[in-house]
Amino acid sequence: METVLTTHLADDRYRRIDGYRGSGGYEALRKAVSMPRESIVEEVRKANLRGRGGAGFPAGVKWGFLPKDFSRPRVLVVNADEGEPGTFKDRLILTRGPHLLVEGIAITCYALAIHSAYIYIRGEYVLEARILEEAVAEAYAAGFLGKDLLGSGFDLDVTVHRGAGAYICGEETSTINSLEGKRGWPRLKPPFPASVGAFGLPTLVNNVETLADVPWIVANGGERFAALGCEKNGGTRLVGVSGPVERPGVYELPANVNLRDVIYDIAGGLRGGKPLKAVIPGGSSTPVLRAEEIDVTFDIESMAKIGTMAGTSGVIVIPEGTCMVRALSVLMNFYAHESCGQCSPCREGTGWLRKITGRIEAGEGRPGDVELILDLCDNMMGRTICALADAAAMPAQSFIWKFREEFDRHIAERKCPFGNSF
Amino acid sequence: MSVVFSEAARAEFERLLSRYPDRRAVILPALHLAQREFGYLSDEAILYVAELTGASPAEIEGVATFYTMYNRKPVGKYHLQICRNLSCSLLGAERLIGHVSEKLGIRPGETTPDGRFTLSVVECLGSCGTAPVMQVNDDYHENLTVESVDAVLDKLRSEE
Numbered sequence: 001m002e003t004v005l006t007t008h009l010a011d012d013r014y015r016r017i018d019g020y021r022g023s024g025g026y027e028a029l030r031k032a033v034s035m036p037r038e039s040i041v042e043e044v045r046k047a048n049l050r051g052r053g054g055a056g057f058p059a060g061v062k063w064g065f066l067p068k069d070f071s072r073p074r075v076l077v078v079n080a081d082e083g084e085p086g087t088f089k090d091r092l093i094l095t096r097g098p099h100l101l102v103e104g105i106a107i108t109c110y111a112l113a114i115h116s117a118y119i120y121i122r123g124e125y126v127l128e129a130r131i132l133e134e135a136v137a138e139a140y141a142a143g144f145l146g147k148d149l150l151g152s153g154f155d156l157d158v159t160v161h162r163g164a165g166a167y168i169c170g171e172e173t174s175t176i177n178s179l180e181g182k183r184g185w186p187r188l189k190p191p192f193p194a195s196v197g198a199f200g201l202p203t204l205v206n207n208v209e210t211l212a213d214v215p216w217i218v219a220n221g222g223e224r225f226a227a228l229g230c231e232k233n234g235g236t237r238l239v240g241v242s243g244p245v246e247r248p249g250v251y252e253l254p255a256n257v258n259l260r261d262v263i264y265d266i267a268g269g270l271r272g273g274k275p276l277k278a279v280i281p282g283g284s285s286t287p288v289l290r291a292e293e294i295d296v297t298f299d300i301e302s303m304a305k306i307g308t309m310a311g312t313s314g315v316i317v318i319p320e321g322t323c324m325v326r327a328l329s330v331l332m333n334f335y336a337h338e339s340c341g342q343c344s345p346c347r348e349g350t351g352w353l354r355k356i357t358g359r360i361e362a363g364e365g366r367p368g369d370v371e372l373i374l375d376l377c378d379n380m381m382g383r384t385i386c387a388l389a390d391a392a393a394m395p396a397q398s399f400i401w402k403f404r405e406e407f408d409r410h411i412a413e414r415k416c417p418f419g420n421s422f
Numbered sequence: 423m424s425v426v427f428s429e430a431a432r433a434e435f436e437r438l439l440s441r442y443p444d445r446r447a448v449i450l451p452a453l454h455l456a457q458r459e460f461g462y463l464s465d466e467a468i469l470y471v472a473e474l475t476g477a478s479p480a481e482i483e484g485v486a487t488f489y490t491m492y493n494r495k496p497v498g499k500y501h502l503q504i505c506r507n508l509s510c511s512l513l514g515a516e517r518l519i520g521h522v523s524e525k526l527g528i529r530p531g532e533t534t535p536d537g538r539f540t541l542s543v544v545e546c547l548g549s550c551g552t553a554p555v556m557q558v559n560d561d562y563h564e565n566l567t568v569e570s571v572d573a574v575l576d577k578l579r580s581e582e
Binding site for chain 1: 441446447450453475477506511513514552557560561
């Protein structure tokens with residue numbers, strides 16, 4: 001299989017600029033600055049590159065939302081906040097191939113006439129931020145960033161900006177508020193970031209992996225990138241597999257890979273040959289699948305067809321023997337902790353979901369609690385500024401729909417049938 | 423007690439200021455810097471960052487308390503942060519938290535009387551493929567077992 005990213009992620013050799021350049025790094029930027037700007041955008045559009053941050057929005061279309069007039073300076077915000085539980089793919093790019101990202105940023109900014117870029121990296125990634133800072137400094141020194149990059153007359157400044165521990169800051173308007181020095185509260189839209197974003201300026205927010213794909217697209221052409229994937233999903237994706245599998249990790253895979261193959265062939269199946277119980281396919285917010293549902297193509301549209309999402313392609317593998325109420329309770333603790341508190345359906349809803357799942361798990365659930373959870377979910381979804389409420393409600397609903405009997409048993413037996421542990 | 427940046431921190435702060443079109447944007451980096459300089463964000467540190475950035479102390483307080491990584495209270499020399507999210511839990515994070523808690527004689531959220539260790543239970547650290555994971559100050563320790571976490575703690579204890 002042809003790969004887009006793995007070539008530069010295989011080991012630490014490509015972390016420094018010499019290693020990266022030694023394998024063709026920054027040649028795409030050199031090519032880009034000799035191309036008309038519009039044709040770079042056109043290649044990305046032809047590539048069918050879908051945003052890799054979880055929502056899967058077509059990157060070329062998003063780029064097209066920036067205003068057509070250049071009267072106001074524009075900003076690129078790189079979303080390196082990677083916070084969705086089960087997701088750890090961008091960390092691999094940041095540690096192994098930071099120059100893939102830096103080159104992607106340079107090309108994107110050149111194509112869209114953006115002169116300042118901020119990489120918003122989650123605060124816990126201290127080592128990753130340091131590696132990225134080094135890469136940015138190396139790129140400045142080599143003339144790939146800064147004034148008159150590669151003699152093109154184009155200026156670009158890139159700044160690494162650390163977050164400070166808040167899941168919500170991965171939501172793009174929250175990222176922007178956090179970058180501006182505020183609490184990470186999402187903004188009501190419109191106005192959309194493309195017209196009023198960071199510092200009041202037109203702003204593009206793209207995920208790390210999305211931008212890291214750009215150099216390959218420019219080097220090899222959008223059509224070739226599109227052909228690596230399947231219809232509507234161009235290229236490859238970094239898939240992270242976690243949980244008790246033989247070979248957890250990040251794998252670059254074509255969009256049309258089968259989810260069962262990801263778990264059993266690529267990740268080696270469950271440790272000790274344990275049977276599979278459930279799979280959360282695309283990060284903790286995506287609806288859970290039962291073991292018998294995983295024979296499905298792992299692309300955005302196929303996953304939507306079975307009522308879930310490819311999301312961030314962070315696959316969490318849950319073995320037989322796991323208490324699903326306990327698993328949901330862990331997730332509900334997370335969302336209640338991370339709700340920013342701005343909208344009451346989310347602030348109150350996530351708190352109640354935590355409380356009710358917690359009491360069911362503790363053997364203190366009451367008859368009607370399951371219906372209460374479903375009712376709460378109905379009152380949370382689509383009623384808030386951002387998607388965090390939906391992100392909490394989707395696992396809650398799907399765990400109940402798919403594993404209802406476990407919830408009922410907890411309530412009827414007044415204890416956890418699994419002995420309260422993982 | 424008033425606090426003030428060292429010369430190096432002051433220079434770093436000035437460098438940061440030059441990177442943003444708006445002085446307020448330096449608030450998060452300035453709070454990181456203040457925490458590194460002063461160990462934690464005391465009331466005095468909050469006032470100091472407010473003065474430096476031109477924001478009100480209430481605004482700085484609001485930001486500092488919104489984000490989990492800013493400590494408004496002193497933490498131990500080693501801040502042990504164990505992830506309890508799903509991928510880590512599936513691989514024994516709860517057992518690990520219980521073990522560390524017992525070994526150090528403190529519950530999550532507490533600091534050992536000698537001020538060496540603070541134990542925190544945290545949400546996803548983005549290291550699910552190498553779960554379970556514990557962050558000690560800036561560093562990640564991955565693929566942990568009860569034995570390897572003991573080795574980490576023993577090593578930290580011997581470093582004085």
